[in-house]
C-alpha cells in the first residue's frame with residue numbers, strides 16, 4: 173500500500189462544496205463548513221488513556237505477584 177492509497181483512504185468529500193478533505197478534519201479547508209469526522213479524536217485519546225491505565229494496573233499486579241512469590245508469601 174503506497175502513500176497515495178493511504179491518503180485516498182482518508183479522504184472524505186465535503187457535503188457542502190464537494191471538494192476533498194481529510195477524514196480527521198473537523199471543518200472543510202475550502203468552505204469552512206462542518207464535517208463529520210470518521211472517528212472521534214477525543215474518543216481515541218480516551219481509549220489510549222484507558223489502555224495505558226490497564227497496562228499500569230496489570231504491571232503492578234504482576235510485580236506484586238512476583239514479589240510475593242520471591243518472598244514465599246504465596
Ligand SMILES: [Zn+2]
Pocket residue numbers: 186187188189190191200201202203204205
Ligand atoms: Zn467544503
